Amino acid sequence: MANKxxxxxxxxxxLVGIFVFAIISFSYNLQANNGVEDTILGDGIIxxxxxxxxxxxxxxxxxxxxxxxNFEEGGLSVSFGSLVLxxxxxxxxxxxxxxxxxxxxxxxxxxxxxxxxxxxxxxIEAILLLTIMLSLWRVYxxxx
Amino acid sequence: xxxxxxxxxxxxxxxxxxxYPTVNTPTFFPLILVAIFIIITMVSFFxxxxxxxxxxxMSSLAVSGFITTVVALAMSLLGLIQREVVVIILxxxxxxxxxxxxxxxxx
Numbered sequence: 001m002a003n004k005x006x007x008x009x010x011x012x013x014x015l016v017g018i019f020v021f022a023i024i025s026f027s028y029n030l031q032a033n034n035g036v037e038d039t040i041l042g043d044g045i046i047x048x049x050x051x052x053x054x055x056x057x058x059x060x061x062x063x064x065x066x067x068x069x070n071f072e073e074g075g076l077s078v079s080f081g082s083l084v085l086x087x088x089x090x091x092x093x094x095x096x097x098x099x100x101x102x103x104x105x106x107x108x109x110x111x112x113x114x115x116x117x118x119x120x121x122x123x124i125e126a127i128l129l130l131t132i133m134l135s136l137w138r139v140y141x142x143x144x
Numbered sequence: 145x146x147x148x149x150x151x152x153x154x155x156x157x158x159x160x161x162x163x164y165p166t167v168n169t170p171t172f173f174p175l176i177l178v179a180i181f182i183i184i185t186m187v188s189f190f191x192x193x194x195x196x197x198x199x200x201x202m203s204s205l206a207v208s209g210f211i212t213t214v215v216a217l218a219m220s221l222l223g224l225i226q227r228e229v230v231v232i233i234l235x236x237x238x239x240x241x242x243x244x245x246x247x248x249x250x251x
Binding site: 012019020024027030031035038039042043045046106 | 221
């Protein structure tokens with residue numbers, strides 16, 4: 001994960017979000033269509049994770065559209081012999097927010113259902129945040 | 145403690161017979177699921193090790209987690225395990241699958 005570009009990092013988290021959403025959806029549909037009364041969505045944490053993922057993944061499209069408009073309207077200028085794109089900062093913040101959003105939803109599952117210590121969760125979160133910051137810095141500096 | 149024997153079951157249908165082991169041993173089917181998970185992980189890992197001389201434990205765990213989830217869902221349709229067991233198995237398999245997706249081998 002450490003050597004991945006920001007694009008790869010974002011794509012990975014988006015696909016992980018879709019995958020988890022799909023597996024919960026498949027499990028629920030299989031149970032509901034076969035007459036199981038006590039489905040997995042009866043569990044409060046799974047239910048909350050499912051609805052949060054639904055909301056978060058739906059926001060991806062709208063926010064990406066908004067950032068595309070932002071990118072197209074943003075000014076390009078030449079400074080110190082290289083191209084400068086002024087809107088890349090806000091674009092980075094929005095997509096960074098999406099990654100953290102998916103991570104925040106998914107980390108609830110092991111933390112609350114399996115009872116994993118908050119210390120472990122904190123360390124994983126720190127590694128992820130550092131990876132995101134370094135990847136974004138590479139985008140700002142080198143444009144890739 | 146008097147153990148219930150199969151003679152105590154009257155008018156038993158297939159669901160009653162399948163769930164009979166849980167009468168005296170409630171953890172029977174969860175243990176079966178743990179065994180399925182471990183067996184598939186080991187088989188997958190060592191097969192890949194023999195075939196390609198390099199095994200990927202993460203991918204074996206992810207595949208095994210997915211298969212165990214499907215088996216657990218099938219058992220829940222028959223009422224053999226409770227929702228809590230299905231949820232725990234689902235979360236464990238999601239963890240392994242997410243770790244595998246996020247740490248995929250660089251080609």
